[in-house]
Amino acid sequence: MARPNQATLDLDALRHNVVLTRQLAPDSRLMAVIKANAYGHGMTVIGKALQPQVDALAVACIEEAVELRDAGITVPILLLEGVFEPAELALAARLQLWLTIANERQLEWLEQSTLTQPVSCWLKIDTGMNRKGVPTDRAMACHRRLLECGQVRADPVSFTHFATADDLDAPLTQRQLQRFDQLTVSGPRSAANSAGVLAWPNSHYDWIRPGYMLYGHSPMLETHPAAQALRPVMTLSSAVVAVRDLAAGESVGYGCTWVAARPSRIATVTIGYGDGYPRNAPNGTPVLINGQRAPLAGRVSMDMITVDVTDLEAVQAGDTVILWGQTLPLAEIAKRADTIGYELTTRMPARTPRIIA
Numbered sequence: 001m002a003r004p005n006q007a008t009l010d011l012d013a014l015r016h017n018v019v020l021t022r023q024l025a026p027d028s029r030l031m032a033v034i035k036a037n038a039y040g041h042g043m044t045v046i047g048k049a050l051q052p053q054v055d056a057l058a059v060a061c062i063e064e065a066v067e068l069r070d071a072g073i074t075v076p077i078l079l080l081e082g083v084f085e086p087a088e089l090a091l092a093a094r095l096q097l098w099l100t101i102a103n104e105r106q107l108e109w110l111e112q113s114t115l116t117q118p119v120s121c122w123l124k125i126d127t128g129m130n131r132k133g134v135p136t137d138r139a140m141a142c143h144r145r146l147l148e149c150g151q152v153r154a155d156p157v158s159f160t161h162f163a164t165a166d167d168l169d170a171p172l173t174q175r176q177l178q179r180f181d182q183l184t185v186s187g188p189r190s191a192a193n194s195a196g197v198l199a200w201p202n203s204h205y206d207w208i209r210p211g212y213m214l215y216g217h218s219p220m221l222e223t224h225p226a227a228q229a230l231r232p233v234m235t236l237s238s239a240v241v242a243v244r245d246l247a248a249g250e251s252v253g254y255g256c257t258w259v260a261a262r263p264s265r266i267a268t269v270t271i272g273y274g275d276g277y278p279r280n281a282p283n284g285t286p287v288l289i290n291g292q293r294a295p296l297a298g299r300v301s302m303d304m305i306t307v308d309v310t311d312l313e314a315v316q317a318g319d320t321v322i323l324w325g326q327t328l329p330l331a332e333i334a335k336r337a338d339t340i341g342y343e344l345t346t347r348m349p350a351r352t353p354r355i356i357a
C-alpha cells in the first residue's frame with residue numbers, strides 16, 4: 001500500500017468559487033492569481049481548470065509563466081513582479097506575457113529593448129504598502145512614458161495593492177483608494193485582491209485580482225458574509241498507521257512535550273512537517289479521525305504526528321485522518337500554528353501528491 005497522504009483537489013469547488021467571485025464584481029474582468037504553485041495547490045492543474053472561466057492569470061515571475069505556457073495555457077498571464085533582468089523581455093514578448101512595471105529601472109529596460117512584438121503592461125503604483133511600485137507623484141510620468149514607448153501595447157493598466165484590506169477597521173485601505181482615485185492617469189485600473197473583492201466594492205474597478213478566495217478561503221480577519229459560500233479546494237488527508245495504549249505519566253514524541261494525565265490511547269498518523277503539516281502546531285490542535293475531532297498529542301515530527309484518541313470510538317490502523325479541508329477549517333489550524341492559511345497551503349511540498357477528487 002502506498003503512503004496514504006494526499007492533498008485532494010476539488011475542482012468543482014474551485015469553479016464554484018470563481019462564479020461567486022464574479023457575482024461579487026460583475027462589472028470587472030477577473031485575473032486569477034496562481035503564483036507560488038497556485039498557493040501550493042498545483043499551478044498547471046489549477047491554471048488549466050481556471051482557463052475557461054477567467055480573463056487572465058497572474059504569477060510572480062517568468063519561470064512560473066513558462067511552466068504554464070509549456071502546459072498549453074493560452075490565456076493572458078501577468079508577471080506580477082515584472083522581469084528581473086532585461087534579458088527576460090524577449091521571452092516575455094514571445095510568450096505574450098503581460099509585464100508589471102514597478103519601478104523606473106524596469107521601465108528603462110523596456111524603453112531600451114527591441115522586441116519583435118509589443119507587450120501589454122501594468123503599471124504598479126505604490127499607494128501605501130511601501131514595498132514596490134512607483135510613487136504616486138511619479139505615476140503620471142511613468143504612465144505617459146508607457147504610452148509613448150513603442151514596445152508597449154495600447155492602454156496600460158494602472159494598479160495598486162492593499163496592505164490592510166483584510167481589516168475593515170484599518171484606515172489605510174480608504175487612504176490607498178483615495179490616493180489611487182486622485183491619480184489623473186487614464187486607462188483601465190485594478191486594485192482588489194481577495195479582501196478587496198469581498199469587502200471593498202469601491203475597489204473593484206476594471207480588473208479584480210483574487211487569489212486566496214478562489215481556493216475557498218477568506219482572508220478577512222473577521223467572518224464576512226460575502227465569504228460564507230466559498231468552498232475549500234484542498235483537503236489534506238492521511239491515515240492512522242499505529243495505535244498504542246499508554247499508562248498515566250508516560251510521554252509521547254520528541255522532547256516529551258505531552259504527558260498522559262490518565263491512561264491514554266495514542267494514534268500515530270503518517271503525516272508530518274515533511275508533508276506540509278506545520279511543525280509548530282501545538283498539543284490540542286484538532287484533527288479529524290473517522291470524522292471525529294481529536295487533539296494532537298506531542299510534537300509534530302517530519303513524517304508523523306501523534307493524536308490522543310482516548311475519547312474516540314475504536315480507532316485502528318488504516319482509519320482516515322483529515323488535517324484540514326472541507327470538514328476541518330484551514331483557518332483554525334493556521335491560527336493554532338500561529339500562521340495564516342496562505343502559508344499552510346503554499347508550503348505544501350511536492351512529496352504530498354495532489355489528487356483530483
Ligand SMILES: *Cc1c(COP(=O)(O)O)cnc(C)c1O
Pocket residue numbers: 033035080161192193194195209210211212213219
Ligand atoms: C498575491 C497577489 C494578489 C492576490 O492576493 P490574495 O490575497 O491571494 O487575493 C493580488 N495582487 C497582487 C499584486 C498580488 O501579489
